[in-house]
Amino acid sequence: MIEVKNIKKSFDGVEILKGISTTFEKGKTNLIIGQSGSGKTVFLKSLLGLFTPEEGAIIFDGRDYNSLSTKEKRELRTEIGMVFQGSALFDSMTVSENVMFPLRMFANQPLSEMQDRVDFVLKRVDLIDAHHKFPAETSGGMQKRVAIARAIVMNPKYLFCDEPNSGLDPKTAIVIDNLIQEITDEYNITTVVNTHDMNSVMEIGEKIVFLKNGVKAWEGTNKEIFKTDNKAVTDFVYSSDLFKKVREVYLKELEEES
Numbered sequence: 001m002i003e004v005k006n007i008k009k010s011f012d013g014v015e016i017l018k019g020i021s022t023t024f025e026k027g028k029t030n031l032i033i034g035q036s037g038s039g040k041t042v043f044l045k046s047l048l049g050l051f052t053p054e055e056g057a058i059i060f061d062g063r064d065y066n067s068l069s070t071k072e073k074r075e076l077r078t079e080i081g082m083v084f085q086g087s088a089l090f091d092s093m094t095v096s097e098n099v100m101f102p103l104r105m106f107a108n109q110p111l112s113e114m115q116d117r118v119d120f121v122l123k124r125v126d127l128i129d130a131h132h133k134f135p136a137e138t139s140g141g142m143q144k145r146v147a148i149a150r151a152i153v154m155n156p157k158y159l160f161c162d163e164p165n166s167g168l169d170p171k172t173a174i175v176i177d178n179l180i181q182e183i184t185d186e187y188n189i190t191t192v193v194n195t196h197d198m199n200s201v202m203e204i205g206e207k208i209v210f211l212k213n214g215v216k217a218w219e220g221t222n223k224e225i226f227k228t229d230n231k232a233v234t235d236f237v238y239s240s241d242l243f244k245k246v247r248e249v250y251l252k253e254l255e256e257e258s
């Protein structure tokens, strides 16, 4: 579980995160949504320790990040898997080598053990047959799966994904969403995903935090987001006619069930 308590972050005197508090539970897919510029990336980078908030606390299963020693912070970082926007694979390395990279950096294991672990995670994301390929020889969806395999190879407690669906067609986006949710559930990971994808919100949003102008404007589940009257949320999520329609159908079904 990650507890976020009143974090504030400014750049050049401009407050970007204006005191955000929330909780991300273990085994759940937590989504951060909000308009462009609302502070999602700054928030995710603050969770990752890439930005240092001026105020507030981020507590990883009882460990307050600010109170940790440098060694403890380093250890905590090895418990975090990250799927970067655009996958961020090393072009000169094969799929297998990309996935093994964190193990080589941090794991201190014999090569055979590392190779077994790489094969295990590549099988899990259904890419074992592509182990010898270079990123340029794979599709965008495969590259995301490699990035997910690399993010989980160290058996992380926490998984952060920045726009994992960007650049993917809708069908592949669903495959990636489902993979993230299955992995989160199977390995009991605390997962936080930054997304623009309303389909993800509705399909895998076990908890959704909606940011507006650096403030948490709403939080709830994907079921609750259909029912909320919060204007900031409805203006953002149901800005398209398609999603308005989806919402109407869902609410009608609920009414008929009750």
Ligand SMILES: Nc1ncnc2c1ncn2[C@@H]1O[C@H](COP(=O)(O)OP(=O)(O)OP(=O)(O)O)[C@@H](O)[C@H]1O
Pocket (backbone or CB within 6 Å): 011, 016, 034, 035, 036, 037, 038, 039, 040, 041, 042, 043
């Ligand atoms: N390193 C930085 N230095 C100064 N300002 C920054 C920095 N990073 C982000 N900002 C500012 O913080 C604000 C929020 O940016 P952020 O990237 O978090 O938005 P976002 O919600 O992730 O947007 P998008 O959906 O477009 O990625 C923006 O006004 C941005 O210019």
